[in-house]
Structure formats: structure tokens, C-alpha cells
Amino acid sequence: MIPGAFEYHRPTSVDEAIALMSQHGDEGRVIAGGHSLIPMMKLRLAEPGHLIDLRDLDSLRGIQPAGRCIEIGAMTTQQEVAVSELLAEACPILREAALLIADPQVRYCGTLGGNVANGDPGNDMPAVMQCLDASFVLRGPQGEREVRARDFYEAAYFTARAEDELVTAVSIPIPPAGHGYAYEKLKRKVGDYATAAAAVVLTMSGGSCESASIALTNVGQTPLFAEAAGQALVGTKVDEAAVARAVEAAKDIAEPVADMRGPEEYRTHVTGVMVRRAVERALTRARA
Amino acid sequence: MTDATEMTQEEREATLGGIGCARKRKEDIRFIQGKGNYVDDVKLPGQVFGDFVRSPYAHARIKSIDTEAAKAVPGVLAVLTAADLKPLNLHWMPTLAGDTQAVLADEKVHFQNQEVAFVIGEDRYAVSDGIQAVEVDYEDLPVLVDPKQALAEDAPVLREDVEGKDNVGQGLRTHPNHIFTWDVGDKDATEKAFSSAAVTVKEEIFYQRVHPCPLEPCGCVASMDPIKGELTLYGTFQAPHVVRTVVSLIAGLPEHKIRVIAPDIGGGFGNKVGAYPGYVCATVGTIVLGRPVKWVEGRIDNLSTTAFARDYHMTGELAADSHGRITAIRVHVLADHGAFNAHAQPTKWPAGLFSIVTGSYDIPAAHIEVDGVYTNKAPGGVAYRCSFRVTEASYLIERMVDVLAQKVGLDKAEIRLKNFVTPEQFPYTSCLDWEYDSGDYHTALNKVLEAVDYRGLRREQEEKRRNGELMGIGIATFTEIVGAGPSRNCDILGIGMFDSCEIRIHPTGSAIARLGTKSQGQGHETTYAQILATELGIPSDDITVEEGDTDTAPYGLGTYGSRSTPVAGAAAAQAARKIKAKARKIAAHMLEVGEKDLEWEVDRFKVKGLPEKAATMKEIAFAAYQNLPEGLEPGLEAVNYYDPPNFTYPFGAYLCVVDVDRLTGEVKVRRFYALDDCGTRINPMVIEGQVHGGLTEAFAIAMGQELTFDETGNIQGASFMDYFLPTAVETPVWETDFTVTPSPHHPIGAKGVGESPNVGGVSAFSNAVVDAFAHLGVSHMPMPHTPWRVWKQCAALGIGE
Numbered sequence A: 001m002i003p004g005a006f007e008y009h010r011p012t013s014v015d016e017a018i019a020l021m022s023q024h025g026d027e028g029r030v031i032a033g034g035h036s037l038i039p040m041m042k043l044r045l046a047e048p049g050h051l052i053d054l055r056d057l058d059s060l061r062g063i064q065p066a067g068r069c070i071e072i073g074a075m076t077t078q079q080e081v082a083v084s085e086l087l088a089e090a091c092p093i094l095r096e097a098a099l100l101i102a103d104p105q106v107r108y109c110g111t112l113g114g115n116v117a118n119g120d121p122g123n124d125m126p127a128v129m130q131c132l133d134a135s136f137v138l139r140g141p142q143g144e145r146e147v148r149a150r151d152f153y154e155a156a157y158f159t160a161r162a163e164d165e166l167v168t169a170v171s172i173p174i175p176p177a178g179h180g181y182a183y184e185k186l187k188r189k190v191g192d193y194a195t196a197a198a199a200v201v202l203t204m205s206g207g208s209c210e211s212a213s214i215a216l217t218n219v220g221q222t223p224l225f226a227e228a229a230g231q232a233l234v235g236t237k238v239d240e241a242a243v244a245r246a247v248e249a250a251k252d253i254a255e256p257v258a259d260m261r262g263p264e265e266y267r268t269h270v271t272g273v274m275v276r277r278a279v280e281r282a283l284t285r286a287r288a
Numbered sequence B: 001m002t003d004a005t006e007m008t009q010e011e012r013e014a015t016l017g018g019i020g021c022a023r024k025r026k027e028d029i030r031f032i033q034g035k036g037n038y039v040d041d042v043k044l045p046g047q048v049f050g051d052f053v054r055s056p057y058a059h060a061r062i063k064s065i066d067t068e069a070a071k072a073v074p075g076v077l078a079v080l081t082a083a084d085l086k087p088l089n090l091h092w093m094p095t096l097a098g099d100t101q102a103v104l105a106d107e108k109v110h111f112q113n114q115e116v117a118f119v120i121g122e123d124r125y126a127v128s129d130g131i132q133a134v135e136v137d138y139e140d141l142p143v144l145v146d147p148k149q150a151l152a153e154d155a156p157v158l159r160e161d162v163e164g165k166d167n168v169g170q171g172l173r174t175h176p177n178h179i180f181t182w183d184v185g186d187k188d189a190t191e192k193a194f195s196s197a198a199v200t201v202k203e204e205i206f207y208q209r210v211h212p213c214p215l216e217p218c219g220c221v222a223s224m225d226p227i228k229g230e231l232t233l234y235g236t237f238q239a240p241h242v243v244r245t246v247v248s249l250i251a252g253l254p255e256h257k258i259r260v261i262a263p264d265i266g267g268g269f270g271n272k273v274g275a276y277p278g279y280v281c282a283t284v285g286t287i288v289l290g291r292p293v294k295w296v297e298g299r300i301d302n303l304s305t306t307a308f309a310r311d312y313h314m315t316g317e318l319a320a321d322s323h324g325r326i327t328a329i330r331v332h333v334l335a336d337h338g339a340f341n342a343h344a345q346p347t348k349w350p351a352g353l354f355s356i357v358t359g360s361y362d363i364p365a366a367h368i369e370v371d372g373v374y375t376n377k378a379p380g381g382v383a384y385r386c387s388f389r390v391t392e393a394s395y396l397i398e399r400m401v402d403v404l405a406q407k408v409g410l411d412k413a414e415i416r417l418k419n420f421v422t423p424e425q426f427p428y429t430s431c432l433d434w435e436y437d438s439g440d441y442h443t444a445l446n447k448v449l450e451a452v453d454y455r456g457l458r459r460e461q462e463e464k465r466r467n468g469e470l471m472g473i474g475i476a477t478f479t480e481i482v483g484a485g486p487s488r489n490c491d492i493l494g495i496g497m498f499d500s501c502e503i504r505i506h507p508t509g510s511a512i513a514r515l516g517t518k519s520q521g522q523g524h525e526t527t528y529a530q531i532l533a534t535e536l537g538i539p540s541d542d543i544t545v546e547e548g549d550t551d552t553a554p555y556g557l558g559t560y561g562s563r564s565t566p567v568a569g570a571a572a573a574q575a576a577r578k579i580k581a582k583a584r585k586i587a588a589h590m591l592e593v594g595e596k597d598l599e600w601e602v603d604r605f606k607v608k609g610l611p612e613k614a615a616t617m618k619e620i621a622f623a624a625y626q627n628l629p630e631g632l633e634p635g636l637e638a639v640n641y642y643d644p645p646n647f648t649y650p651f652g653a654y655l656c657v658v659d660v661d662r663l664t665g666e667v668k669v670r671r672f673y674a675l676d677d678c679g680t681r682i683n684p685m686v687i688e689g690q691v692h693g694g695l696t697e698a699f700a701i702a703m704g705q706e707l708t709f710d711e712t713g714n715i716q717g718a719s720f721m722d723y724f725l726p727t728a729v730e731t732p733v734w735e736t737d738f739t740v741t742p743s744p745h746h747p748i749g750a751k752g753v754g755e756s757p758n759v760g761g762v763s764a765f766s767n768a769v770v771d772a773f774a775h776l777g778v779s780h781m782p783m784p785h786t787p788w789r790v791w792k793q794c795a796a797l798g799i800g801e
């Protein structure tokens, strides 16, 4: 449980950080809260030669409204996400999901940027971001670009981010007022990654569903945007038949691996249960 | 001598902080300030570090080990392999069970993460780099992780080193992968009872492989003084004196040149009883290098290599008459001991005290057979917070009684009340020859049933069942057997399992007591002081209790199997009584009366009929160094070595209520009521703490802990990512209660309690989960009751969607 040797860098500007990243290529690794990276380093599953610590980059911290979006700096901690009044008001699913991540110690260190950049299918925020149709702001030597969360994840630990790009912020379109939301996560204990989890955001109008978006955590190589599951609800009263179709559509795309949380069959089944519960709870919260 | 203006008798009694008082723990002053002194806090001048190269394979031949690159890593001082230990004859070591275990893999590895080489370096970083640089060439061999397959005719031979030996220490072997058969009870009588029984039940009951997982893992610092030729070994030892003897025998050092110190220990639960390769390698390292060598295992090492618990494949059978009166029990166990037979039990007991399996019930006939088997898994088989194999036995009988109740259609409380040993039968000799010292099982269970409104709960369950909801009520009425033990039937490596206490009273009336046990969190510094306070009339605050240093403490067999209070606690009381006998002589001299004219009151000897004429223990202590009767030697000290006449038999009645989510398989413990009877209660708060801790571990075992292996022998779940250690969030609320049935043979009537809650708890949880499904015809479900397993049961019954 002792990491290999590495050089430590602490850039004071985003440009400096990006320069260090391009200089060191695949030998370099940025470190944010360290709560995914350090455990991997201690097991020597990650052995970066250069650690580029982002902690001095104050410009990457903070939660601000930006037009019809909210922008959250990559170095904002999960704790800050959980207690933000702005988010509680405008996008409360983030608070609900943040509080289901790990435990307070981890949340005080772990960052939102690290959580979405990590690429571990167990992370909770990626599916929430897919559900919200958020984009990640990436900056590299070539400049800045935005990638939708729904296009970002390629395989476990592989994302659309280039080696020398930094996630600087997450940009979240503010969901319509009166939307219903829920993040349902089944886990074995506090601090555990999901056996299966589902994020749901929906809007209702005149008793029928106007929009619905569903995404899944830890039941595939990447977070899964369950587009068909959401579509199954749109235009319905979100009645039993519609919910059952959404559940089936979500289960159809789930491809969990068997692990100590349970065999595939079980994890697929509870994916459905989480989707059902999240939809039902979101519905009770939605203003008709 | 004493003026009458002082405190009343009650006030004096209260100031003592003696037996029965819920005083705070003396040791917590340092623990809550972060000032404990654990092995990893030991930092000696010139100290270096060592750690292991471990095998990625579960079964493989070692073709070569290249240590050159590792030796070239800056800071690496030495790399030891079996070849280096061989000339010292230290490449193998004896186990407590009569087998041998490889210290460093000798030609073959037998389980994943087995110790292959030991790298020593200036710091932990150099050591880790060195470990990575050692190159081992393996040729993998077929792996056996299932003990049934291990006994197949054509199974690969695991232990080539003992091939052809018909005995490896605990009985005759019948197969190259077989270790022993242990057979007790009356086979014919049992068979007869079964063939004539109105009802019989049979169930396959597997008690999964778990790990005690103390918060502090195992470790040591070995330090050789080359000038004096003295070895000091600091370590996480539950039994430091035994370690000294073992080190002397293994390393060939004279025992007086070895000092073993167990500093503060962060939990043991059986994991820290055995001797591990790390201790041997650190010792060799310090001898070779002349510098102290520290070895502290990591969490994965702890969970995957130092002693596990259980892995018992049990087949239980009960015979009964048509009214549910049990007439016989038959058990067969396939005991998976892993790669080496290194379980920690009294040497003569290959299945520990498993024959307590008749439990709290008056069963006329029993027969038990246990077969030990080698597999490609880590060695061990320790008693994880239970007396030797008692939780296995208790789990079996408590489950089987439920199975029988369901078969004959009896209520699960009623079948117990019907089969209990009755109060008049004590001392009760079981058909497997244990003499239960005292008990009152009916009172205990009835008290619990009333406290929880058992009938009301069953009514609620009926209603829930009608609505398709799953609610379970689990009862466990266990009997423990603790306090190993009488030397006539218990020894470790030939040493009787007595324990000891030495007391010195200082002239000003305070005292120090040293004992042969070793607390790992049990609160000995407090509870022993309380026993002595009541016995000696000295406030427990004025008594220092010390354990764990073999240079100062009297020889004892250590702390495990809830033996400290039954054995060392008794030694403390007996030593105190020796002191009191001498104190009486001194008091008689001081008060100028005959010894017979004196009577004891709280903290003093009084002259009968003249209450104002008295000598306090404090005054007597001073006199012991200055004002003695003719012919009496000065000082006030005593030693007692206590060989218990019998075990003690704590018992209890637990009741657990669960609700099951049939869609996710999650089980919610709604209520847990635990009544314990541990005889005389020394410190109710400490007992409460022990019960809470034991129940929490029982909850962990029943609901989540398991170490499994894939077919190539990769261990799964051996880190905190998976291994279930409940936090305050998951842990149910515990309600505790008690009855007091003192042990008739123990000097203060105490029985030991640390392990009862684990023994009783596991079955209570499991019984509750199965009970939730009982109306659907389910009689048993495998532990641990993780959501996916419980859901699989739902799915099989068609209620999982």
C-alpha cells in the first residue's frame, strides 16, 4: 500500500497546469481531491511519474449561474455541491446525489471535476450529468471545447478527454421550474459504490409527462443514458404501464458485471427497481 | 484506629468502584486522546522495515526467484527467501495444530498472497520498490478451493511435503488432502434414536469463511541486542507468553533471553493468537542485520493471509418425537482449513469445543464427525469472537431447532422451552460430556418474550404475510462454553491453560497487579481493578493493572475464548484472598485481638462487636512494611496460578425482528433484544460495550462478511471495498437485558461475556431472515444474507418482481 516514486508539481495557473500536462504526456496525471487516484496509486494500479496537483487553482472553484446554465468549477468539492443553496434551489438532484457519494470525509476532499473525469463506472455524478444533459468544459493547449456528458464516456476509464486536456468546469442546463427528480442508489453500506443507481428528471404538464430523462450508474462499462427509458414516459400519465416500459427499456441496456454486490441477473433486476423508484419519487415531486 | 466522622459503609463501598459498578474505563483516558501505544507506534533507533513478496497464484511451483534487481534498489538491505531460511531450519514453522506451515514458500505456493520472499529496507518506500523488483517464475498447478473436490479420488495433491504421512498432528488421514477425522459421541445410540424417531430433519448448513478483521492488523518489531544476545519482540499478541515459548522453541533461543511485549492492541478477535511468517522473518532479519525490523501487515494482507475463521460445511440432523422433543443430534462437518492446518484451538481439540453443539437443550444422544481438509486457501480457522468453534456449533443447533419447529409445526419459542435443560438439572452433564455449571434458560427466554410482546409480533407477522409482506422473527437461545480451561482437558503445546495474577500492595495502600492475559479492547485495566477493589478494599482507581510484558507479568495463556474473567479474573480474586489472609494477621496484630475476632467490611477489618475498632486496608498496607507480628515476613504480595475446575457456561436469549424488501433483497433489522447471563456482572457498562460490539460483529457476519474464491483460487472481497464492516449507519439499535446466574465454581461467580453476543447473534439474525420466508416453505438460507442472496430466494419463490 505504498505508491511508487513520482515528481510532484503544484501549478498556480490553469495554463501552467496544461503546460505540465502536455510536457509529461502519459507520464503525468492531475490530482484533484485524490480520493480515486491515491487508492489506485497505493495499490500501484496507477504509477504516474508526475503528479500535477490542482489544489491552488482557485479559478476552478465555485458554483455560478451562467445564463440558462449553472457552471460548477471542476475543483468544487462534493461537499460544496451538497450544501449549495443555489443548487438546492435550481437543481436539487445534485444535492441528493452528492449526499449518496461515499461519506463526509471523502466528500470534503473529492471534487466534482475528479468525479466526472475519473471514468470509473462506479462514480455517481456522471450519470446524473447525463440525466441533466450537462456538458464538460475541457481546456488543452489547443484551447477550449465542450463535450456533452452523454458523449464523454467511452469505456471504463476511457473518456473523450485528451491526455493534455483539463476539465475546468461542468455546465448544467437549469431544469425547468417544477421538474420532478430523484436519484435512487442501492448500495451495501455507507461509502459503497452503487449496486445499481438511477437518476431521473421529468416534467409534467396537464397530468401527462412532457419530458423525461433517465441515466444509470454502475451497470455497465460507462454511465448509461437510458434514452428509450425516458421516452417511454413522455406523453404518458406515468401510469403503471408506462413505468413498466421504462423499467424494461433501462434493463435492456444494463450490462452489469458480476461482483461481490451480486450476479448480473440481480444487478440488472435492481436496475429496474431503482428506475421504478426514482420515477415514482420524481413524479411525486413534479408540479403538474 | 479509624475515626467515626468519616463516610458511611455505602459511601465507602461506592468510592471503591468495585464489582457491580459501571465506572468508566481507565484505559480510555489514553485512547480517546489518541495516546495509545500500538505496535506501529513503536519506533526504535535504527529501525528498518520488512514486507513480503506475495504469490499471485493459489497453487504453483516456484521455478526460480531472482532477487538481484531488488537488492540493487536504493535502500533495500536484504531479501530473504526460503533458501536463506533453510540453513537455519526456519523455512517451515510448527503450527498450533501440530502441522507445519511454510514461513517463506518452499518450492511451492499453496494459496494466493502466500509469503514468498521478505524484503528488508531502510523505509517502507524502499521495501515496496524492492518487492516490485523481485522476479519470481511460477508454473501454475491445478487449484482446489472446494473441500469436497479436494477429497475426490483423483484430486491433485496439495501438500507434497506431507505426502505419505498418515498423521499430521490431529488424527489419522484417509486421503492426501485430508488432515484428520474427529469423532465424538455415541454413534450407535444416535443411530438407534434416528431409526425410531417420529420426525427427523436434515439440513446442509455452511458457515462461510470470514475474517476477524481487527481495526489494527497484525505486526511486530523484532529487536536483537547482539551484545547481550537478547531478543525483544513487540507484537500484536493475544497470548504474549505463548509467543515467547514458541519463539524459543522455533528459533532455538533460550527463553530467558527473549522478551515479548504486547503493547496496546487494537482488537484481536482470534486473529492475533497465531504465529505468522512476519514474526519469524522480522526476527531473522534483526538477527542478521543487527537492527530492529518492523513488519506491519496491510489490510489486504490481513484479510487474505493472517488467520481467517469458520469455513465449516456442516450437515445437521435432528431426531424428535411427534411433540418436538429432540431425541438425538447428528452432525458431519467438512472443515476447510486451507493450505496448512494452523487453526488455533487447544491442541487436543481438532474441532475446538464444537461438541457443545447440543446447546441449551437436553438431548439424550449425539454423534459428531469432523473431517479437516486442505485446500488452496490461506490457513487459519481461529475463533473469531467466540470460544473455540462454539459459534459454529451454536449456529448449527439454533438453526436446526428452527428447522425442526417448522417441520413439526411448533412455535419457535415453544420448541425451545420444551427442550431446554431445566433449572433443576444443573450442574448438567450433556451427552457429549460437558458439565454445564449453572443456568436458567426458561427464565431468560420468557423475560425476552414478554419484553418484546412476542405474541403481538407474531400477530403482526400474520397480518403482514396476508398482505404479501415479509417479516421475520428470529430467536436464539445459546449456551457458550468459555474459560479454557481445565488443564486436564485443555493445553496449548502441552502447556495447561491456566492463568495467573500477581499483586503487590504498596506501603501507601495503592497496588499494582499483573496478569497473564492481554486486553485488546476488553477493558481489563478496569474490570480486573474492580475485582481487586472489592476483594481488597482498595479503590479501583488506586490499582494499576499491567499485562503483556513477559519480563514482568506472570506466565499466562492469554486472552481469547472469553477466558480472561473466568480464568485470570479468578486468579486475581484468589491472589487477593491470599493477601487478605495475611492482612487479617497484620490487622489482628495492629488491633491486638485474635484473627477470629475480626470481620471484613468493605475496606477494613473490624473487631466484632466493637465497630469503631478497625484497621483499614490502607493502614494494614503501611503496617505490612513496618509493624508486623513476630515471624511474619514483611510486604504484602501474592501470586496465584489458577487452573479452573471447569469451564463456565454463559447463556442468553436473543430476539431479532426483520423486514425484508422482496424487490431488492435488503433486510432491515427493526428490533434486536439481547438478554445475556454471564453470572456475576463486574462492570455493567463494560458488559454493555462488549455486547454491543459482539452483536455488531454478529450482524456483520450474518448479513455481509465473506471471503470467497474463484475457481483459480483468487481471493475475493479481501479489502474494505467489499469486506463488510458495518458503520454506525448500518448497525441496528441494540436493546440489552440480563439475568444473573452466578457460576458456582468461580471465585466471584463470573462467567465471561465478550463472545456471547457473537455466538448468539449470528443465529438470531439468520433465524429471523429464514423466518421471514418460513410460511413459504423455506427452512434454510445460506449466510451471509446479502441483498442478492435474499433476492435470489425471493426470485425462486416467484415473489422477486
Ligand SMILES: Cc1cc2nc3c(=O)[nH]c(=O)nc-3n(C[C@H](O)[C@H](O)[C@H](O)COP(=O)(O)OP(=O)(O)OC[C@H]3O[C@@H](n4cnc5c(N)ncnc54)[C@H](O)[C@@H]3O)c2cc1C
Binding pocket: A029, A030, A031, A032, A033, A034, A035, A036, A037, A038, A039, A054, A074, A075, A100, A101, A102, A103, A106, A109, A110, A111, A112, A113, A114, A115, A117, A118, A122, A123, A124, A125, A165, A166, A167, A168, A191, A192, A193, A194
Ligand atoms: C471510501 C471511498 C468511497 C467512495 N465512494 C464513492 C461513491 O459512492 N460514489 C462516487 O461517485 N465516488 C466515490 N468515491 C470516489 C470519490 O468521489 C472521488 O473523490 C472521486 O471519484 C474523484 O474525485 P477526486 O477529486 O478525488 O479526484 P482524484 O482522485 O484526484 O482524480 C481522479 C481522476 O480524475 C482525474 N482528474 C481529476 N480532476 C481532473 C480535472 N479537473 N481534469 C482532468 N482530469 C482530472 C485524475 O487525474 C484522476 O485520474 C469514493 C472514494 C472513496 C475513497
